Amino acid sequence: MLVKQLSIFMENRAGRLAEIARLLGDAGVNIRALSLADTSDFGILRLIVNDVKRAMRILRDSGRTVSLTDVVAVEVPDHPGGLAGVLERLRDANVNVEYMYAFVEKATDNAVVIFRFEDIENALKVLQRAGISVLSAETVSSL
Amino acid sequence: MTIERPSVAIWDPEHECMHVAALRELQRERLKRIVRRLWTNVPYYRQKMQVVGITPSDIRTIEDIHKLPFTTKDDLRLCFPYEAFAAPLEKVVRIHASSGTTGKPTVVGYTRKDMETWTELCARFLVAGGLTSNDIVHIAFSYGLFTGGFGLHYGAERVGAAVIPVSSGRTERQIMIMKDFGSTALVCTPSYAIYLAEVVQNLGVARSDLALRLGFFGGEFWTDQMRREIQDEMLIFATDNYGLSEIIGPGVSGECAYQDGMHIFEDHFYPELIDPDTCQPVDARRGGELVLTTLTKEAIPLVRYRTRDICTLNPEPCPCGRTGVRMSKLSGRSDDMLIIRGVNVFPSQVEEVLLEVKGTLPHYQLVVERCGALDRLEVHVEVSGEFFADEMKQLHEMERTIERKLENMLGLRPVVKLVEPKSLERSEGKAKRVLDKRKDMAP
Numbered sequence: 001m002l003v004k005q006l007s008i009f010m011e012n013r014a015g016r017l018a019e020i021a022r023l024l025g026d027a028g029v030n031i032r033a034l035s036l037a038d039t040s041d042f043g044i045l046r047l048i049v050n051d052v053k054r055a056m057r058i059l060r061d062s063g064r065t066v067s068l069t070d071v072v073a074v075e076v077p078d079h080p081g082g083l084a085g086v087l088e089r090l091r092d093a094n095v096n097v098e099y100m101y102a103f104v105e106k107a108t109d110n111a112v113v114i115f116r117f118e119d120i121e122n123a124l125k126v127l128q129r130a131g132i133s134v135l136s137a138e139t140v141s142s143l
Numbered sequence: 144m145t146i147e148r149p150s151v152a153i154w155d156p157e158h159e160c161m162h163v164a165a166l167r168e169l170q171r172e173r174l175k176r177i178v179r180r181l182w183t184n185v186p187y188y189r190q191k192m193q194v195v196g197i198t199p200s201d202i203r204t205i206e207d208i209h210k211l212p213f214t215t216k217d218d219l220r221l222c223f224p225y226e227a228f229a230a231p232l233e234k235v236v237r238i239h240a241s242s243g244t245t246g247k248p249t250v251v252g253y254t255r256k257d258m259e260t261w262t263e264l265c266a267r268f269l270v271a272g273g274l275t276s277n278d279i280v281h282i283a284f285s286y287g288l289f290t291g292g293f294g295l296h297y298g299a300e301r302v303g304a305a306v307i308p309v310s311s312g313r314t315e316r317q318i319m320i321m322k323d324f325g326s327t328a329l330v331c332t333p334s335y336a337i338y339l340a341e342v343v344q345n346l347g348v349a350r351s352d353l354a355l356r357l358g359f360f361g362g363e364f365w366t367d368q369m370r371r372e373i374q375d376e377m378l379i380f381a382t383d384n385y386g387l388s389e390i391i392g393p394g395v396s397g398e399c400a401y402q403d404g405m406h407i408f409e410d411h412f413y414p415e416l417i418d419p420d421t422c423q424p425v426d427a428r429r430g431g432e433l434v435l436t437t438l439t440k441e442a443i444p445l446v447r448y449r450t451r452d453i454c455t456l457n458p459e460p461c462p463c464g465r466t467g468v469r470m471s472k473l474s475g476r477s478d479d480m481l482i483i484r485g486v487n488v489f490p491s492q493v494e495e496v497l498l499e500v501k502g503t504l505p506h507y508q509l510v511v512e513r514c515g516a517l518d519r520l521e522v523h524v525e526v527s528g529e530f531f532a533d534e535m536k537q538l539h540e541m542e543r544t545i546e547r548k549l550e551n552m553l554g555l556r557p558v559v560k561l562v563e564p565k566s567l568e569r570s571e572g573k574a575k576r577v578l579d580k581r582k583d584m585a586p
Contacts, residue, residue, distance in 0.1 A: 007533040009526045011563045037535050042526075042561050044533060063565045065526050069533040098534060116533070 001124055001134045002070040004052045005114065008045040009065040012038055020045065023062055029055045032143055033114055035101035046101070048073075048114060050141045071116050072123060073140045075133040078104060078111045086113070086132055093126040095119065105143055112143070146380050147356065149273025149400050151463045154266050154302070158410045159465045166466060170413055171205045173438035178202050178211065181444055184229040187222055188214070188446065208413065208436065213422065213447045219249040219389060230254050230442045240288045241388045248288070251388050252442035258297070260439055261391050264408050265298020268397020271406065271463070272382035273357050274328055276303030281326035281355075283335060284362065285311040290392025291362050295330045298394070304328070311335075314342050321353055328357040333365035333373060333381075334498070340376035355379050361386065361393055364473050364491045366552075370402075383472060389448060390435050396470055404457050404469025411439050414468060415447070416456055419477035427456035432477040433470065451477045453489075479577045483511055483518045486555050490576040493522055496548045500541065501529040508567045509557075510578045518581065520557035522549065527564040 010016050017036070024031065024047075033048040049055045052068070059066045076082045083102070090097065096118040104111045112135065117123035127134055153159050161169070179199045181188045191212045192198065201210055219227055228235065236255050240248040253261065274280070280299040284291035286308060299306045309320055311331075317339065320326065329336065336358060343353070358373060358381040365383070373381045384397035385405050395412055396405035407414050416431035417424055425431035433450045437443075453476065457469040475489025482488070490509060498504050506525040511518055524530065524545070532538055542559045550556040568575045 005533075007531075009531050009561070009563060011566065039535070039539075042538070044535060044538075046533070065528075065531045065564050067531055067533060 001072065001136060002120070003048065003073045003114070003135070003137045003140050005069045005071045005116075006047040006049065006052065006055055006059070007067045007069050008047070008059060010038075010043045010045050012041055012043050017045065020059070020064070023058055024049065024055055027054060027058045029058065032140060033101065033103040033112070035099070035114075037099065046099075046114075048140060052141075069116065070120060071114050072120065072127070073135040074113045074115060074127060075105075075110045075135055076102070076113050078109050082111065083113065086127075086130075089130040089132065090123065090126060093122075095123045095126055107143070112140070146374055146378055148380060149357070151400050152270050152273070152275070153464065154270040155263065156464075159267060159406070159408070159467060161410065161466055163466055166409055167205055169410055170438060171203075173410075174205060174208060174413065174436065175199070175202055177436070177438055177440070177444045178446065180229050180441075181446060185227060185444075187218070187226050188212075191218075205413070208415070208447065209424075211446050213434065213449050214445050215449050216249060216389070216451075224250040225252070227443050227445075228252055229444050235442050239290045239293075239388055239392065249389060251290075254441040257391070257440055257442050260411060261294055261394055262297040262301050264391065264394030264411065265294045266301040267298075267408060268382075268384045268394065268406075269295070269298050269302055269304075269359060271397055271399040271465070272359055272384070273380055273400060274299065274302050274304055274359075278302075278304040278327045278357065279325055279354070280304045280306045280328045280330060281309055281317075281321055281324075282306060283309050283311055283317055283329065283331035283339075290386070290388045294386070294391075294393040295359065299328075299330075314339060315346065318343055318346060318348060321355065322348060325354045327354050328359065329355055329377075329379065330359045332362045333360040333369050334363060336360060336373045336377065336381070337369065340373065343377075350378060358382070359384055359397075364475065364489075364495070366495070367472070385452075385470065385473070387450060387452075389443075389445060390437055390450075391440065395435065396467070399461065399463040399465060401461060401463055403461070404471055406461065406463075406465045406467040406469055407456075409467045412436065413438055414456060414470070416454075417449075419451075419453075419480075427458065427468075430455040430471070430474065449477075453477050453480060481509065481511060481520075481577060481579065483520050484555055486553060488520065488553055488555075492552050493549065496545060496552055497524065499548065500545055503529050505530050506564070506567050508576060508578055510580065512580045520555065522557045522559050523562045523567060524559060525564045525567055526561045530561075 030050040035046045037044045098116040100115045102113040182199045234254045235252040237253040240250045286292035358379040361384040370381050382398040386393035386395040396407040398405050413436040415434040419432040433452050435448050436446050452473045454473050455471040475491050479490050508523045510521040545559045
């Protein structure tokens with residue numbers, strides 16, 4: 001039930017993001033979701049893509065520092081309070097979220113939230129018990 | 144268990160405790176002989192002498208050494224592989240080479256007599272650091288083109304100790320051998336000793352299962368702090384020894400039981416200290432670049448070889464009775480010493496800290512700038528492999544950890560900046576460790 005996320009180290013400089021996007025675009029890799037955490041000096045670009053292996057190779061070959069991180073993709077009803085419901089369940093079970101970001105599915109009425117948990121196993125159990133839909137890697141890359 | 148300081152023992156009292164006046168006379172004679180040997184047998188150095196208008200007859204006193212041209216690593220590269228040899232190859236019985244991080248390695252040779260000298264000199268510092276014929280010596284230096292393993296091997300055998308040529312690598316096996324064979328003396332680099340201590344602990348091997356009592360460390364830059372750590376963790380008496388393959392390998396100098404500087408074996412090597420920029424002699428106590436002249440080497444005699452190593456020299460008599468001047472631990476390399484707010488900073492110190500943080504060395508660069516009246520040091524670290532984490536928090540923590548450790552070591556707090564891989568300037572593939580922007584702002 002885990003999804004592989006690419007984490008890329010980036011210096012906070014003009015044009016950096018464009019370079020990476022172009023690199024992946026030219027290689028036919030489609031970006032499903034992204035988030036950028038940054039400080040004044042550097043940032044971490046986090047990507048969910050349709051072809052992890054290919055993206056990884058392209059980025060490594062271009063000399064960038066990339067790592068794979070296990071994240072969880074959760075389907076959240078796309079209406080007011082949808083996200084709140086999921087987060088409350090997690091809070092009640094004392095599950096810590098390291099970071100998260102979201103995107104809206106095209107085909108359905110749901111949003112997808114990517115979570116990075118401190119304790120993934122426990123988080124998955126809690127989500128399952130609450131009947132919250134966790135998407136597989138295949139589903140996410142074909143969205 | 145406590146660490147036992149070995150009692151004073153001297154392998155070759157006749158030479159090691161030679162009266163200073165007699166030593167100077169011996170050095171004078173040997174210098175004259177070695178200069179003549181070079182003049183006759185090494186056209187490369189003869190030409191260097193001719194350029195400055197010197198012939199062997201100009202060298203009469205030991206002070207005359209200042210008239211002679213320096214020899215550098217570049218000279219040895221130009222002489223690759225055998226042009227610097229002063230003995231025909233039929234007299235050479237051994238060839239070693241330095242690692243050669245830039246281009247060609249430097250090649251050194253030994254005649255049978257050179258091998259004998261090398262063996263004796265290694266025996267000298269081993270005995271000075273407490274070795275006896277009852278010891279079992281565990282040599283974890285690699286055996287190969289590198290001179291470390293062989294030098295200490297021969298020296299320890301000469302003393303009559305039992306030598307285990309374990310060579311480097313396979314740490315767990317090293318520890319099993321240490322335990323099963325009862326190794327009493329450890330020979331390796333100081334950083335490997337620290338690593339060994341960690342692994343011993345992780346394996347749950349009790350210190351009482353090991354018979355170790357002595358450690359002979361060299362081959363790299365290390366600090367007194369590291370010595371304390373090794374002594375406390377391993378409960379061994381740790382001494383420092385110094386050498387470089389161009390001169391002879393290990394056996395140029397070594398510490399005695401007083402652990403207060405390495406006695407240079409002056410009957411074989413004549414030391415000078417110079418200012419690396421002006422090449423003028425400096426006050427031995429203030430420190431400078433160590434320059435060595437081999438007084439007895441047959442295969443490759445070197446006159447005024449610039450080691451690029453920075454140290455101080457202490458001519459005070461030592462309670463052990465040896466008269467050879469004592470050199471301090473190396474404080475760095477002259478090629479890249481920086482002075483920031485009056486503090487000497489060497490890339491090697493930064494390297495030590497970075498190595499400590501993740502166990503591997505990333506590419507890094509020291510950037511010095513002048514902001515107003517103050518110098519500011521930034522350490523740029525390329526983020527790759529172990530140094531990358533997916534979480535901001537961890538990256539920030541790592542920056543702060545490196546800054547804190549650097550502050551402890553240097554006495555000034557630098558700013559650590561994480562940068563992308565391959566973003567630091569390299570020249571000919573080799574990393575450029577220092578970028579001193581103050582020089583561009585000179586009035």
